[in-house]
Amino acid sequence: MLNFKLAFRTLFRAKFVTAVAIISLALGIGANAAIFSIFNQMLLSALPVQKPKELVNISAPGPKPGSQSCNQAGDCEWVFSYAMFRDLEKMQTVFNGVAAHRLFGANLAFGGQTMTGEGVLVSGNYFPLLGLQPALGRLLSSNDDQKVGESPVVVLSYPYWTTRFGQRADVINQQMIVNGQSLTIVGVAPAKFEGTTLGSTPEVFVPITLRGLMEPGFEGWANRRSYWAYVFARLKPGVSIEQAGTGLNVLYRGVVNDVEAPLQRGMSEQTMTRFRARQLRLEPGFQGQSSVRAEAGSPLKMLLGVTGLVLIIACANIANLLLARAAKRSGEMAIRLSIGANRAQLIRQLLT
Structure with a gap:
């Protein structure tokens, strides 16, 4: 001392x-x-989700004739058509599930007050696949994306619920306006979860089947030449990324050659050969998806x-x-x- x-x-x-x-x-x-x-x-840092090491991001390098729409979740190698996403959903031999998401600009209005923010279009199994539980109400499920344009519901992010609504429990089943559309608030996402895109802090989560309402003029649901959805999956226990890639590409090549190749037009023989030879690439997804990380x-x-x-x-x-x-x-x-x-x-x- x-x-x-x-x-x-x-x-x-x-x-x-x-x-x-x-x-x-x-x-x-x-x-x-x-x-x-x-x-x-x-x-x-890993995503604050259940068993993040089981998540994989899916990309499809190679020719993508048609329209491509990319954002900060990754470059255009990572986007799929909505139809191909639904095809991948059915390829469950190596995955416990597949989910899609996409960021969009959101004009939000509630109680006479408006603000500009960010939203995420998510497939119905997005939250279940991540193993998340709601802070309030319920999260989106497969029942919310059965048909295009239906299920006008929205889930609030925890920070937005806190700052805008003061953590009020009575917001459930109330209406709010998102990009001019009236949506019913059904739940609040977990406190530490801010989506799966690094650098993004969305205010709301909306069913992916509402993209046509959130972005008027979009009609690319059945168009296999319209690439815009980012896709990730959860591996089955005991299945490695290499094993999953091998098994998935057997099924993927069948869809590319039998369904997508006949739809292509204006491609040289060399480009068509590359198109038919495309393979899916799987990468660890425990940190989410982002072009920011690579840059x-x-x-x-x-x-x-x-x-x-x-x-x-x-x-x-x-x-x-x-x-x-x-x-x-x-x-x-x-x-x-x-x-x-x-x-x-x-x-x-x-x-x-």
Whole structure:
């Protein structure tokens, strides 16, 4: 305790050295903490869902003649036609289920107040496949996407429910307006869940079969040349990604060659050969889907390295300051040795 009291008195007398040390450490540690928090969220954290390691994202590299609509969930290799998504749903030999989703811009109105936000169009098995439970009411289910344009319901995100509705329980079964359409609020998503697209914080979740109402003019339900739905699946227990890919592609090639290839037109023979040879690619989906991760991964790693270097430099500067202080106190240490202090006591005083 005596050493600590002496250390505090010494620090108080050397105000400049103390201030430089504290500021250097604060800047170095603060910068590293901030960058690592972003790094962890974007590159390391798993989705707050049940058994995220079983999730896989599905893409189909290769020619996609027709219209392609991509967003921050990933580039156009990752989008499928709605009809192909329904085909994949039926290929249940390696999956416990398949789900689709897509972000959309949402104009929200409730109780006379409006705001602009973001929504997610999701298939009926989106929430069940993720193993999520509602914070209030119910989540969307397979009963909500049986027919195009039906089931006008909406699930609120937990942050939106908190900020806009003050966590009121009586919002269930009330009407709100989303992109000009009156939808019934049926539930609230779990507190920590903000969708499966990194960087997106949606306010609402809407059945995917309402896309034509959320985005007027869309009519690409049966069009196999209209690619817009992002798809992920949950592996069956004990099935690896490699095994799932092999089994799934056997079925997928049949659909491509027997159903989709005859619909293509205006393609060269070489392109048609590549089209018929397309295969699905499966990648780990425990972090969700996002083009942001691929774009920001390298810069974030570099930035983390730079901030780490800044912290090392700050520590080196503090070490030099302390060495200079120790050299300045050499006379004091000699006197303490002469009056009986041992080396261990002197070291404790220098380190405290």
